[in-house]
Amino acid sequence: MRARELKRWLAEAERLTPAQQEQVLAKLQGQRSQGLVARLLSDRVPTKCPHCSDTRIVRHGQAAGVQRFRCRGCGKTFNPLTGT
Ligand SMILES: [Zn+2]
Known part of the structure; x- marks a missing residue:
């Protein structure tokens, strides 16, 4: 404007x-x-997996405009709010 x-x-x-x-x-x-x-x-970039606490985290696309991450330990995906 x-x-x-x-x-x-x-x-x-x-x-x-x-x-x-x-x-x-x-x-x-x-x-x-x-x-x-x-x-x-x-x-907020997670430093460890909320499921198994593994620290090997990789970016895994986005869902609803929110960055998702994937754990290389357990293979589960999550966003920065998972487990909070
Ligand atoms: Zn994990």
């Missing part, structure tokens, strides 16, 4: 009812927390 558009949009936003302002706020907060979860996931 261009700066001028944003300015106009913000001026319009002042005319929102309190209930509408709540809706906008809830939407923005939802997007922020989604971005946070994605960032947390991408930063």
